[in-house]
Amino acid sequence: MLTAIIMAGGSGERFWPLSTPEKPKQLLNIFSDKTMIRETVDRILPIIDRENIFIATNELQAKAVINELQDIPKENIIIEPAFKDTAAAIGYTSLIIETRLKDKLKVDEKIEVVVLASDHLIRKENEFRDVVKLAAKEASENGVIVTLGIKPNKPETGYGYIEVKEDNALLLNEVYKVRRFREKPNLETAESYVASGKYLWNSGMFIFTTETIFKNFDVLMEEHTDVFNSIRKKIDKNISGIELTNIVREDFNHFEKISIDFGIMEYSKNIRVIPVDIDWNDIGSFNALEEVFHKNDSGNIVRYCDVNELDSSDNIIIADDIKISLLGVKDLVIVKNGNKILIANKNRTQDIKKIIQK
The missing domain is CATH 3.90.550.10 (Spore Coat Polysaccharide Biosynthesis Protein SpsA; Chain A)
Structure with missing residues (x-):
């Protein structure tokens, strides 16, 4: 059985x-x-x-x-x-x-x-x-x-x-x-x-x-x-x-x-x-989304929000009810949920739990 x-x-x-x-x-x-x-x-x-x-x-x-x-x-x-x-x-x-x-x-x-x-x-x-x-x-x-x-x-x-x-x-x-x-x-x-x-x-x-x-x-x-x-x-x-x-x-x-x-x-x-x-x-982390979701022409992954970008690439942006502008940034993870916002370098996403435990 x-x-x-x-x-x-x-x-x-x-x-x-x-x-x-x-x-x-x-x-x-x-x-x-x-x-x-x-x-x-x-x-x-x-x-x-x-x-x-x-x-x-x-x-x-x-x-x-x-x-x-x-x-x-x-x-x-x-x-x-x-x-x-x-x-x-x-x-x-x-x-x-x-x-x-x-x-x-x-x-x-x-x-x-x-x-x-x-x-x-x-x-x-x-x-x-x-x-x-x-x-x-x-x-x-x-x-x-x-x-x-x-x-x-x-x-x-x-x-x-x-x-x-x-x-x-x-x-x-x-x-x-x-x-x-x-x-x-x-x-x-x-x-x-x-x-x-x-x-x-x-x-x-x-x-x-x-x-x-x-x-x-x-x-x-x-x-x-x-x-x-x-x-x-x-x-x-x-x-x-x-x-x-x-x-x-x-x-x-x-x-x-x-x-x-x-x-x-x-x-x-x-x-x-x-x-x-x-x-x-x-x-296991936000970086895994790069293997799942389509990237735009700048290599950015954008979910649930509008993004205005200039000279910015290879970022992951997930946000609700907000417009985000990116200027000259690369390899960031930007996540907004309600009144909480995370901005992290992609090579540090495994450490997110360390910062929320402070």
Whole structure:
């Protein structure tokens, strides 16, 4: 039985001032008339029933998520009582999925889970759905965790990389063993990764069965398993929403704050990767918009506003209800949302969260 966990608890700090804690990037309609989380749900609806799609979010954003996704059962909006990173979020939501669906399984049927971000852009949707089904089959039949690796088209320093155990050229939509995960490299290292042909971008999308993920927690994150065992005794398939959140609130305080990448993916011995070409972008910063939107004759990207420009090029301008004049400026990001304005050099957009935390 194929299910989905859509991770929707991030604050999108690198998209400030468009993104705020109450209305983060996934709740913005940046690329179409749909919000990014709506696009994520619609992308998988052809292969996963609404009743089997679960949203992992937090108390601050839960109301907005529920309003945005009214076709998803309200009890499938899982509200984490504290942010303890993705290991806790994925494990906790997998536990709820297992509790809710175990009585519906056929003999020998397993629960496959695909973990997706709520704020990624995927243009080749049919190819994406096909590879998710392939990954779910591999995960179920062989008891492995499968991740989707993006074939790099440039030496990108903003992504983590996956090194593949393979001597021959990597083929799309084939299953390979993972040698190791690599952190975001410097430019020279990224160039060597791409030249070798043995590295893929880490998309952060994972597919596994609930049985497999909890076995990995048992071996690699025993303290998380202890918390899950405590939670398992308290939850009931008929309890949901803030009532369930309050029941597990104390347990959540015992989770170590750690990502599933550091806790499991980097150490597990049963990880597989499928190289894919799905026109993917994680939209990690404003700079990513250059790969998505058309530039005008000056190389500027202009969204939602009028711009008067002279001798100005390669800027990104997003604003509401205002006319902006540019004179002799280059490589800037200018964003206005309400009474908040950001003006930043394009090579510093990864640091936006540092300035809003002051």
